[in-house]
Amino acid sequence: MSTTDRDRVTGPRLLRGLAIRVLAVAVLIGAWWAVAEAEIWPPLFVPPPADVWEQLLRTSTTHDGIRGYSGYLLIEHLGVSLRRIGLGSAYGVAGGLVVGLLIGLVPTARALFGPAITFLRTLPPLAYLSLLVIWFGIEEEPKIWLLLLAALPPVAVATADAVRGVPTDYFHAARSLGAPAWQLPWRVALPAALPEILTGVRVAVGVAYTTVVAAETVNGVPGIGGMVRDAQRYNNTAVVVLGIIVIGLSGLLIDGLLQHLQRRLTPWRGRV
16 A cells, blocks of 8 residues: 555544543543533532633632632643653663563572562552651652552563563674673663563553652642642542643653654554
């Protein structure tokens, strides 16, 4: 199939997929509006879309002398949370790559670190948040550490499993071509395992994002999770729903960017 023919097929397919997504969102909003109008539950439990829209406008501007929410605009809350997620995920991914390579290539490291990674992966974030606060205080450090510890295990597990699945012929071929042993993890194992590692990175970033509300329960304002937590204390359900929507939409955007990066870095995936 030529490039022109492929574009003719892909164009309508993309438009159809976009139309389905828009229709799904419209149906969801319509169902939300209908439930709110029917007052099956009080507005405190299910605020109408109009209330959430009003809070979007209020938290995004200076209204009646009040700037945003708790003195910060919505975009500023989101920006602070994204910075925390970016730092925690970056440290977690880097640590997960190193630990995963060790577990996948060195049997002794597998025996040492494997149980610890499994133990950490099964713990809910709130289980060790209090300990991190005791160790690092209530500023940025415990939040970054919490997101790091949330992001590290998925990358470590994905990297270890992917590296163990690399055919030994790849290593033998590299050695026969003169590659030193210390270069094999970076020149052979990582490139061959890259598709699975990138899938682990996507999972890790998603886990870090779902952990942001827990990370920002302590001194989390500014921060989108801290905003949600603070609004929950005052039964401001419209702001809580707004925060959830913002977290979900930004999470979808980040995952879409990661998928695009995955396709660019591993274009052969699914074609061999």
